[in-house]
Amino acid sequence: NAGVTQTPKFRILKIGQSMTLQCTQDMNHNYMYWYRQDPGMGLKLIYYSVGAGITDKGEVPNGYNVSRSTTEDFPLRLELAAPSQTSVYFCASSRFEGDQPQHFGDGTRLSIL
Amino acid sequence: GQQVMQIPQYQHVQEGEDFTTYCNSSTTLSNIQWYKQRPGGHPVFLIQLVKSGEVKKQKRLTFQFGEAKKNSSLHITATQTTDVGTYFCAGPIRVTGGGNKLTFGTGTQLKVEL
Numbered sequence: 001n002a003g004v005t006q007t008p009k010f011r012i013l014k015i016g017q018s019m020t021l022q023c024t025q026d027m028n029h030n031y032m033y034w035y036r037q038d039p040g041m042g043l044k045l046i047y048y049s050v051g052a053g054i055t056d057k058g059e060v061p062n063g064y065n066v067s068r069s070t071t072e073d074f075p076l077r078l079e080l081a082a083p084s085q086t087s088v089y090f091c092a093s094s095r096f097e098g099d100q101p102q103h104f105g106d107g108t109r110l111s112i113l
Numbered sequence: 114g115q116q117v118m119q120i121p122q123y124q125h126v127q128e129g130e131d132f133t134t135y136c137n138s139s140t141t142l143s144n145i146q147w148y149k150q151r152p153g154g155h156p157v158f159l160i161q162l163v164k165s166g167e168v169k170k171q172k173r174l175t176f177q178f179g180e181a182k183k184n185s186s187l188h189i190t191a192t193q194t195t196d197v198g199t200y201f202c203a204g205p206i207r208v209t210g211g212g213n214k215l216t217f218g219t220g221t222q223l224k225v226e227l
Contacts, residue, residue, distance in 0.1 A: 042201065042217055042218065042219045043156070043201070043217045045214070048214075092156075094215070097205070097212060097213055097214070097215070099143060099161075099213075101158035101161060102156075102203075103158070104156050106154075106155055107155050
């Protein structure tokens, strides 16, 4: 069981560069999420999706974009990387919203210099 | 806004000591979930509590859901070095426009010293 797979695991970007963080899940979950976690801090929701073609903003969406063309994939796009976006990014999925556990990927550690 | 808070933020214990983290919500929750994140790892689901006053045990871990369903606690008996990590509670909070969003607490970071 692969669960939630994130790529890449590590990445260093220069200020102003763009990149896409990939996330795929093989559990046929409708709900998918992107969180960021700064060192020693909790999880902040960036974007989430309730199904293919439907996305919505979370707590900290500025500077990010998402798409959900399939049930399996939920990529996160950084258009103009800024040092404030240095963080660990976690993708998660769940079968339903709120009353079902979320399954997390291993994370992408992103540094912007 | 509606929040889920945890205390303490950090806890250092000697191996063998007990540990407790408390989770408080500003609103009544339909359920409470607990996750553990090892250093350098990702959050992993531990357990879900649904009923008022519910108590569940997993080996040395005891989870409790308050009678008013607004608070919860995680107690670890006789901590071991394998218990090191950050423990998060999470509960569904109603959001504007309808639906519930699983909201994670601020987390309690546990360090265990030999």
